[in-house]
Amino acid sequence: MRVHNFSAGPAVLPEEVLKEIQENLVDYKGNGLSVLEMSHRSKEYMEIIEGARARLLKIMGLSDEYVAMFLQGGASTQFYMIPLNFCADDKVANYIDTGAWSSKAIKEVKILGKKLHIAATSEDKEFTYIPKEWELSDNAAYLHITTNNTIRGTEWMIDPDVPADVPLIADMSSNFLSKPLNFSKYDMIYGGAQKNIGSAGATFVVLKKSMLEKINPGLSTMIDYNTHASKGSMFNTPPTFSIYVIGEVLKWIEGNGGLVGMQKINEEKAAYIYDVIDGSNFYKGTVVKEDRSFMNIPFRLPTEELEKKFISETTANNMINLKGHRSVGGCRASVYNSLPMESAKVLAKFMIDFEKVNK
Numbered sequence: 001m002r003v004h005n006f007s008a009g010p011a012v013l014p015e016e017v018l019k020e021i022q023e024n025l026v027d028y029k030g031n032g033l034s035v036l037e038m039s040h041r042s043k044e045y046m047e048i049i050e051g052a053r054a055r056l057l058k059i060m061g062l063s064d065e066y067v068a069m070f071l072q073g074g075a076s077t078q079f080y081m082i083p084l085n086f087c088a089d090d091k092v093a094n095y096i097d098t099g100a101w102s103s104k105a106i107k108e109v110k111i112l113g114k115k116l117h118i119a120a121t122s123e124d125k126e127f128t129y130i131p132k133e134w135e136l137s138d139n140a141a142y143l144h145i146t147t148n149n150t151i152r153g154t155e156w157m158i159d160p161d162v163p164a165d166v167p168l169i170a171d172m173s174s175n176f177l178s179k180p181l182n183f184s185k186y187d188m189i190y191g192g193a194q195k196n197i198g199s200a201g202a203t204f205v206v207l208k209k210s211m212l213e214k215i216n217p218g219l220s221t222m223i224d225y226n227t228h229a230s231k232g233s234m235f236n237t238p239p240t241f242s243i244y245v246i247g248e249v250l251k252w253i254e255g256n257g258g259l260v261g262m263q264k265i266n267e268e269k270a271a272y273i274y275d276v277i278d279g280s281n282f283y284k285g286t287v288v289k290e291d292r293s294f295m296n297i298p299f300r301l302p303t304e305e306l307e308k309k310f311i312s313e314t315t316a317n318n319m320i321n322l323k324g325h326r327s328v329g330g331c332r333a334s335v336y337n338s339l340p341m342e343s344a345k346v347l348a349k350f351m352i353d354f355e356k357v358n359k
């Protein structure tokens with residue numbers, strides 16, 4: 001039996017995708033070998049990676065003005081590749097700080113000794129909201145935002161407006177492809193695949209090709225986006241199996257109504273849990289309502305004792321990974337694209353019953 005997996009990442013994958021992978025694991029579509037064993041330059045594998053790349057841009061509604069890459073090192077490696085590539089010494093890297101992950105991205109700019117400007121921050125209220133105003137510095141190299149804050153549970157509900165000459169760069173690790181966005185407003189979108197579009201090991205980077213001209217000279221080969229863009233993510237061995245998994249998840253997204261379909265089921269799933277929180281004095285949401293995430297739902301119970309009991313009883317009832325991130329405590333339900341509707345319903349019902357018994 002499959003568990004209800006509320007992990008923040010690596011996270012649940014669609015059961016159909018797992019079965020498809022299982023069916024083809026030992027002998028991929030009659031080729032006599034596994035994707036795990038294939039040369040990344042073989043015809044069969046080229047079809048897998050090219051298919052995933054094309055499908056990704058198609059789902060996002062982007063033209064060949066953009067290049068999609070699958071890299072390694074996680075979103076965390078992008079935190080320093082971005083300033084190295086796109087912030088020249090006379091320019092200023094601009095960031096909106098919405099907590100944990102954006103703070104980590106900012107830290108890398110400081111380590112590199114680049115000029116940094118915090119265009120807005122929600123630190124004054126412990127990152128419980130998304131800033132609605134921001135002020136860019138002069139000579140901005142780019143503006144970086146984190147569209148969904150996995151740990152705090154806030155999400156951008158708009159695509160921010162920036163002046164035409166300032167590239168907009170977004171870490172979309174935890175809400176990528178969860179809803180339609182105006183992707184063409186962004187000059188670069190990146191994230192770890194393991195939250196919403198695949199398994200760990202691959203990092204997606206979707207870059208506007210015009211950004212390639214802005215790359216700082218003299219970078220080491222592997223950290224220069226030109227290397228990966230010009231070689232189709234094949235300069236070195238890419239994370240072949242993870243890219244295959246992404247390709248299968250993308251097919252599943254297409255087969256389930258694309259981004260409009262994802263948004264609909266994600267809103268419905270999140271509503272089951274938010275409705276319980278809103279209708280209760282027992283559970284408390286931790287962020288402002290208008291900015292709360294459709295992907296990661298943190299909540300508190302009246303005492304830490306009850307939170308412990310809640311975690312242990314949910315686990316005993318086949319609902320796993322509901323513990324909040326260690327930096328903020330409490331509980332957190334991650335309800336990504338692939339989480340079945342049934343899992344959200346089961347959790348919502350359990351929450352209501354648990355309240356009745358423990359109030």
Ligand SMILES: *Cc1c(COP(=O)(O)O)cnc(C)c1O
Pocket residue numbers: 009073074075076077101146148149150171172173174191192193195
């Ligand atoms: C998980 C996460 C990261 C880190 O991703 P890695 O692939 O583990 O490096 C970065 N940003 C956000 C928003 C995340 O949720």
